[in-house]
Amino acid sequence: MRLRALLDTDALGLRLLGGESELDRTVRGVMTTDLRDPSRYLSGGELVLTGLAWRRGAEDSEPFVRILTGAGVAALAAGEAELGAVPDDLVEACARHRLPLFSVNESVAFATITEHVVRQVSGERAGDLAAVVDRHRRLMTPGPGGGGPDAVLDLLRSDLDLRAWVLSPTGRAIAGSNNGGPASAPDVRARLAAEHLAAVRTGRRGPYRVTVGTTTYSLFPVRSSGHRPTTATGPGAAGSRDVRETVLSDWLLAVEADAGDWPDERLDLLHGVTQLIAVERDRRDAARTVRRRLAQEVLELVQAGAAPAEIAARLRVAAPVLLPGLGVAPHWQVVVAGVEWEGGDVEGGPVAQALLEEILVDPLSAGPEPSDRIAVAHTGTEAIALVPLPSVATQHDDGGTSHALKAMGDEAGLAAESLLEAVREPLSAGLADDGRLTVGVSAAVHSAEGLRGALEEARHARRVAAARPGRVCAAGHQELASHVLLLPFVPDDVRRAFTARLLDPLRDYDRRHRAELIPTLEAFLDCDGSWTRCATRLHLHVNTLRYRIGRIEQLTGRDLSRLEDKLDFFLALRMS
Template sequence: MLLQDVLDDAELGIRVLHGDRAMLDRPVLRTCTTDMPDPTRYVSAGSLVFSGLVWHKSAEDSDLFVKHLARMGVTALAAGEALLGAVPDDVVAACIRHRLPLVSVPADMPFSRIIERLTARMSGARMDRLQNGLARQRRLLEAVADGRSIDDLLARTASEFGADAWLLTATGVCLVGDEHLDEDTVDHLVESALTAERLPHTTGDYTVLSVGAGLRDRASSWLLVVRHTGPGRADCLDAFGELAAVAALDRVRRDERRRSTWDTCDATGVVAGAATAFDASRRLVTVVARRVPVHPRAGVVTTDRLHSLRAVLCDALPGSVSALDGDRVVLTVAGENTDVGMLLRRRLSRIVPASEGTGLRIGVSATCTLGSLAGAIATATALAADDGDLPEPVSVRVAAMDSAAELFSAVPDRLRHDFARRVLGPVLDHDLSNDGGLLPTLEVFLACSGSWRRTADRIHVHLNTVRYRIGKVEKLTGRDLSRLDDKLDVYLALRSLHMQQS
């Protein structure tokens, strides 16, 4: 039943005070009565709400009451004229402001009589819809058994009702859907769904339905979006509700396949997984992500949250290969690092309403190939580990080829390893046999820009000890650390060692 059907019943005498044609085509799924100043607990989406305006004392009361109703997604407000003689202008103004249809009920028409009449009509309509729904559900299940894809079922259902429909992830990636949805619309739809108290949720011409677990794990949820403005809207949403149940089965199968792939990558590592998934010449990007508490009540990052983060990242970057590394998720995906960084910023920002007090720190490597993947992982790990002074809930740091170190990270891993061994091999061998502490001293010396005094203070040894150890390094490596080119060789060799260790 539509709101217009209620107005067309002449015996009820209900007349419209605010509402255009599209508003009057809203479905009436149920009726309820409330005069509580905050009606939130007593109404639900799709309701025609009857109120005697007992709560009305001022324009502020009207605005608050109507705002609550609009937020809950009710179909319309039916205001009685018995108490005040007429519906106050500020109630009308509030409904206009919050885009909520408003109808008036004559003083001599009891709410109970209207509700009984509408309930009888809705019961008959509900039985018809139930029978139609069962028949439609049987057809959907038969289609699934025959091997029809969710793409085909969505297209057929949309065509049947003259609607547009999309299956989205919470990151806004379109899994199924022919018509283009612009990014701003996707932003709005996802935010509306993730902040709604319940689904289905209607915003403008769009209705968002949950798929499967709904909003239990909102960040990795699937959303079925329907745009339908013609007649038969209630039947249309019923049909897509049944399709959402079928889509949930499709998601279960997809998640099972994904978990099998994840288990393999966790056992072999993301480098081996990428070698299986991508050609040697393919341009790749590595992403490292971790959750960090940004709110005192966020608590620790649990295993479930880590798996949820992995699912979110795989949704945001389709076709990626992923593995867990301690408290981090490591992914490799085909593409260019600037493009991947832009996608992550846009798509991950959409799940902020579902962040539960945690933030995301994302590192994106320079573009590389399979041969330099280990170095790319080390670069992305370092970027993800640097919190800095970042209040944003989602921070995406993208490596830029604007330093020798970043350029060196793109060199194939085997060449970097050989370079590090040739430059620092004698130092490593000396420390291994004599425990001389040359390598740690060298690291601090370079970090202190070659200052003897600051190095001695940092590692708590005598100044002459630092001079002796650095002199020993120069003798073993054949490098003069007062020369810029030799110092750069040693620095890059040290960085390569750190990449191998990470």
């Protein structure tokens, strides 16, 4: 506010005694003092209120005014209650130093003036912050005039000298990956995410201060506009329903600074930035709607026992959406995840859906949204991901394929044992003592006929993971060994998927080359692995038999000298 505005408010009881030409000065604060030297408490721009108790004689006015002028105060207001009038020596000293001087009527309390100035100055600051936030909002707007979260973080760095990162709940860098510093390392980001989730679960009010090594960070929650921020505090907050519904999906803003001594206006600005980033989060969630719908439609067809041709048609629609530019239909893999909370009062499906979409993004990937290649549906209790796996022939190492896609580009696809490595620490912190995440991964399937078996296989693998200790567990199709398939509770679809995965490569090869690998395998097992007896039975030379067995091992990745692999083939042939 301007000094001139003080004279326009009759309730303040101010009368100008000198400095009329300086009334356009800006007032940034107010201070009341009767110290002879208040300079240590002044930062510039204040309206100083004094009752003149510091003045013992006329010679005291000059040094007092000189100190105020040196500190850069905006003006001095002297009360009339102590001396009845403002002494001339003070008026003259202020005139010499061009310091505006007001007298304060004895009927007006200094508290009244202080309250008025603080209210006006706060309003002006709010307007300045609103202008800054509005500029940031325009930068966040998608399109030619917008730059997304990275543009906002660039402004924080250039305007406030703050390095900051937008992180997912697992510590993946969503924005700010080029900011350098310790937080650019994946292990540091995972630690920050873990500390953030642990703080949220305890109900502490943000920002949360964390020290990693020698660097202090302040963590600000970024909550989607569809999520209600929890107001729970204390030990009971960790189990509050609102927290558990959102803790594993909300982003965070990590700032390389200690916000413990920040002024309110800077904290307000950072909270405004988190609201802008939340808009970007909502936009990305909305962009996932089509992919989620595709996954839901495929899931409903598979569970309803629809004809393979109908499922295949739906998959052909999904393929170009998830893998733009792909000329042939990909292979598919199914991943099932479940989040379970003690008490069962929180539906696990939606939480698991958001979490699985995050887990399936390679934490080391960069560039455009790699999650665009993942479609995740959910039921009431679990999330189901349909992950496309392009064949090796369709991949190109021209820089256009992301790290995440290359990692799943061969027939092996996603591996359960490595899927959760990078996210186990932060997610365990978010699940705390009352939650569990279990994940099951199927083998890759090459057609719509195998999708139902892959779904049941992934679900059964998740049950295997659920039997293990720990807050975050995963199991893959490789762990559904032959002895497990003998158990009575294993679904028939899982047995069929196991058989098809092991024998279909041999059947396809026989169909194309008439190589008789299946009959050769059956005879080899019937002869207990004896080369001579099997060659005699098949009327083959032993070298020819060795060639066929070598081809079987090459196509299936198995070793027929191992008892376990012989048992798997034996059971697969009996169940086929």
